[in-house]
Amino acid sequence: MKLTVRVWRQDGPLGEGRFDTREVDGVEPSMSVLELLDRYNHDVVTSGGEPVVFESDCREGICGACGIVVNGRPHGPVKRTPACHQRLNSFDDGATVTIEPFRAGPYPIIRDLMVERGALTEVLQAGGHVHVAAGTAPDADADRITFDTAEQALDFAACIGCGACVAACPNGSANLYLGAKLAHLxxxxxxxxxxxxxxxxxxxxxxxxxxxxxxxxECAEVCPADIPLVAVSYVNRERLRTGIAGS
Incomplete structure (x- = not known):
């Protein structure tokens, strides 16, 4: 299988970006988009060039580090699937695959496909934690939680913080992410x-x-953790409850 790969290259935050295009041969339909980038980098390095910078870690759909835009869609063409699980069988032999960084104001480019997503972390650091008194652990049944409540909390807690929701939103909103955290806690x-x-x-x-x-x-369509769109409503619920004026 041969693909024409267009990858965004940018030397730094203030550098002028450009697309680098090359044919990548010998890839398999079962390979992921990240493995395509691995093969692309192998070809670049073999020819004496600098490999493209991109993020990845577990490649198991858990860590959320692999965020990129593939053919104009955050993560790739398959809905609710992280880039590391997007398979090349979504593309025809000879197709062109365009890979870019997340495009959103809160995500400045560091280099190539790597963006700074620290804005999400700062939101979490502001209040996404719990203060508890240290000491003897309470009995397991001291605080009773219904099955439905526990399941709902776990559904919202599944957010992996990849930030695709922000990249998909034309306004650069983080309400799906924020709502999931507020609803869970x-x-x-x-x-x-x-x-x-x-x-x-x-x-x-x-x-x-x-x-x-x-x-x-748009956010829920690209969320690899399948966070339900109703999470967005929790942002307004909590805003009204606390009396904070809207932005």
């Missing part, structure tokens, strides 16, 4: 005790860095 009894202060801190931080929700649901 407000559902459980111990973190719910700090619900108000958490919401105020995280909402204020998000308002500084991200745009408003576009109300079109």
């Amino acid at each position: 407000s559902a459980l009894p111990i973190p719910a005790s700090e619900r108000g202060s958490r919401a105020r801190a995280m909402l204020n931080e998000a308002d500084l860095m991200f745009g408003p929700c576009s109300l079109h649901g």
Whole structure:
């Protein structure tokens, strides 16, 4: 299988970006998009060039580090699937595959396909944590949680923080990410005790860095953790509950 690969190259945050195009031969349909980049880099290095910089870690769809845009879609053509699990069988032999970094204002380019996604971390650091008193662990049944509540909290907690939702949104909104964190922590009894202060801190931080929700649901279509779109509603719920004016 042979593919024409167009990869975004940019020497640094202030550098002028460009596409580098080359044919990559001998790839298999079962290979992932990241393995295609590995093969691309092998060819680049063999010819004396500098390999393209991109992020990856576990390659198991867990860490969220592999965010890229493939043919105009965050992560790739298959819905709700991380780039490391996007297979080349989605492309015809001889097709052109264009690979770019996440395109969003809160994600400045570091180099090539690597962007700075620290804005998400800053939102989480603002309030996505729980203060608990150290000491003897409570009994397992001290705080009763229904099965449905636990399952809902786990569904929202599945967010891997890849940031594709922001890249997909034309306004650069992080409401799917933010809503998932707020919904997860407000559902459980111990973190719910700090619900108000958490919401105020995280909402204020998000308002500084991200745009408003576009109300079109592009975020949920690309979310590899399949966070439900209803997570977005938790942002407005918590905003109204704490009395914070909208951005």
